[in-house]
Amino acid sequence: MPLDEIKHGRVAILAALLLSACAQPPTTAPNALAGKIWDTRAATFVPRQALFDRAADSRYVILGEIHDNAEHHRLQREVLQSIAAHGRKPVLAMEQFDSQYQAELDAARTRGADAEGLADAGHFDRKGWNWPLYKPLVQFALEFGWPLAAANLSRSDARAIVADPARAGLPANPAVEKALAQDIGDSHCGRTPDAKLLRGMVEAQRARDARMASVFKRDTVLIAGAGHARRDRGVPIYVNGDVLSIAFTEIDADKASAAEYEQSFDYLWFTPRVSDEDPCAAFKK
Numbered sequence: 001m002p003l004d005e006i007k008h009g010r011v012a013i014l015a016a017l018l019l020s021a022c023a024q025p026p027t028t029a030p031n032a033l034a035g036k037i038w039d040t041r042a043a044t045f046v047p048r049q050a051l052f053d054r055a056a057d058s059r060y061v062i063l064g065e066i067h068d069n070a071e072h073h074r075l076q077r078e079v080l081q082s083i084a085a086h087g088r089k090p091v092l093a094m095e096q097f098d099s100q101y102q103a104e105l106d107a108a109r110t111r112g113a114d115a116e117g118l119a120d121a122g123h124f125d126r127k128g129w130n131w132p133l134y135k136p137l138v139q140f141a142l143e144f145g146w147p148l149a150a151a152n153l154s155r156s157d158a159r160a161i162v163a164d165p166a167r168a169g170l171p172a173n174p175a176v177e178k179a180l181a182q183d184i185g186d187s188h189c190g191r192t193p194d195a196k197l198l199r200g201m202v203e204a205q206r207a208r209d210a211r212m213a214s215v216f217k218r219d220t221v222l223i224a225g226a227g228h229a230r231r232d233r234g235v236p237i238y239v240n241g242d243v244l245s246i247a248f249t250e251i252d253a254d255k256a257s258a259a260e261y262e263q264s265f266d267y268l269w270f271t272p273r274v275s276d277e278d279p280c281a282a283f284k285k
Helices: 003-009 048-057 070-084 099-110 115-121 131-144 155-163 174-187 195-213
Strands: 037-039 044-046 060-065 091-098 148-152 220-225 244-250 267-271
Touching: 037 048, 044 048, 048 070, 048 244, 048 267, 060 070, 070 131, 070 220, 070 244, 070 267, 091 099, 091 131, 099 115, 099 148, 115 131, 148 195, 148 220, 155 195, 174 195
Parallel strands: 060 220, 060 244, 091 148, 091 220, 244 267
Antiparallel strands: 037 044, 037 267
């Protein structure tokens, strides 16, 4: 099962690094972060227009989401519209479509299919991915004439790699593998799978990131889970070229400062949480 689909990507986040030992990052009440945009490199909040301008000037962009947060999808469309306003028509690549169905997507587009028809052609898992949240993004591609790319590794390929990790064919990267293994353990509420299964899951996640990176052949905006947008171990490490990584980030009531959140993105755009329920609560009893 894809890591981003486990608990909808709600992986426990490590305390973020400060840009310097003496830095004093702004601190606010957690609810005051909602709607704010944090530039991780400059260690400061910026207006949304600054993010829009940066996205419009970037060849490659990843919009990292929490899959079931409707606000994230609304903001993704805002970013897409800001890029379109500059007259650009990059590829809109989506994790939610498996790459094995690209030909069917293209054929349906040629026939003039609407968003529903494209979802059918691309075998979109309407229930698993909550289609109403993604339909406006597909409609955007149609309205503005952007190519649509099926970016994800097929489920059959992912299962094959879980069973036989060598099938991923990726060079060893111990640091990334260790970090992903920790992510998987966290997403399973600390109940880490056995070693063989864990290795397969790690390689499947790496293969998924590499497959998504393979669609970055021309100007591209990728819609994907926030874990895939991480600059330290997600899609960007497999892309030949600089990637602008934007993570729509749910506010954590235990974190009062933007610098306490994971900083392995270019921007953090803070939003309210979908739910305050602890997905691991049942395992803590």
